[in-house]
Amino acid sequence: MLSFRYHWFLVLLMGIAIPLLTAKTEKPGEFYPFSNFPMYSTFEPETYYVYVTDAADKPLAIGTLFGKSPSDVKKIYDRKLMTLKPREKGKRKLELSSPLKAEAANDTLQWLVENIAKEKKGKLASLGKLRLHEVVITYSDGVIGKSDTLTGERALATNPAPTL
């Protein structure tokens, strides 16, 4: 087993060296294609996701419209919340106040707009607004429950009228 030197080299690299060298970066342990990421390392008794709606609050197909996965959108929102968390010390991310969540939501929607594929930018303008909803999933009194909150919205620039 000790003869698998390349294997153990990678275990040391991904398990110890990279986590130490990237300890002060935004994502410790991540240096593509090396990662110490454990899929589902913790199953917390409360989890959440986000989804996006238009001005009429109609849900949008994130993958089809933006070319991004809902999980990527959640990761961006989550990262914004983590950045804002020190402003309200002692609170967990999901307990942050509405203004802070609105800031995170607006930044996330801004990211979506900035990273949409070129050919889909035209369709975006017709939506009027983008809204971000946060859905928290919990288990209490023997039942799985969901609570849906509109956390932020962003107006979309309409195409300027043609000059006559």
Next chain:
Amino acid sequence: MTLPPIIQRVWHFFAAYEPMRHARWELVLMRVIIALLVWDTQTGWVSHLDDPPAIVQAVLHNAQTRDFNYESQPHPNGLGMWFDLTWLSEDNIEKPLRAAVAVSLLLYALGVPSALSLLVPLFFGVASSTLANSQGAIGHTSQVLHLTLLSLWLAGLGTLWCRWKKKPLANGFSAGEFEASWARQGIMAGYVVSGISKLLFSEGSWLTSARYLPLHIVKNRDMELYDKLDSNAVSLEWLPQLMMEHPVWCIVIFGLALPLELFAFLGLCNRRSAAFFGLGLIAFHETVTQLMSLSFIFNKALLLVFFVAPWWWAVRLFQRKPVQ
């Protein structure tokens, strides 16, 4: 001290080191599958598995319309911490590079040494994924594939080095066997590290916290719904509630995964242990796929090719003498 015969047999089954030999046809099959998997990262053909004409359409045409749209890297990751990789989004660079990837993969499948044929696919794959991961969200879908590609390329370089120095490869391996061995070592390193991280990050409570898995099933299925607004994503809505009421199911299902990951290195020892750990990990991934709509397609395909290798067992079954 002599161990009881049953222990000796179990130890021999799992841990006796028997270098894995590959017939030429098996190495060709591996190369073709690897080339197709890497091409999926540029075309997404795997998502059409139930529609053969769409697969052909995707393999031949999707790369032409694929377009990176990253104008900055606000959260640099990996090589992005040292280099600005946004130039990969420029059409006059991106499109010729993607065409070069296609030609390189074709040459790889035809048997051109990996050190040459995998250089462009490896660079483009790692650099473009690094750029995508530098936008703020880290994705791991292709990570195992690119780690395997890196392992194959490094083994290819090692082969050239040994030839230049007129040294034999370890265990009397051929170049293809040496590359397959390093690919296996790379894949299993990912699982061992994942197992260790699970224990460290959860401070040992990983198994007991698995009872909350159903909440994450609800989350993933809802996110699948909002991906394409396909209501089929939220079928079996009763299942998470039932699992919450019977937490032992979750603990058993996920409990088996931890030793499979921690001891995944045993799957490097011989064909038997490779098949055992390969099948076990595929079963784990498939459970997660069914419950949470997470595909793990590259993990499953690589485990099938490099560890389970059903074609090798089928040939062995129908031949009188062992195929090695």
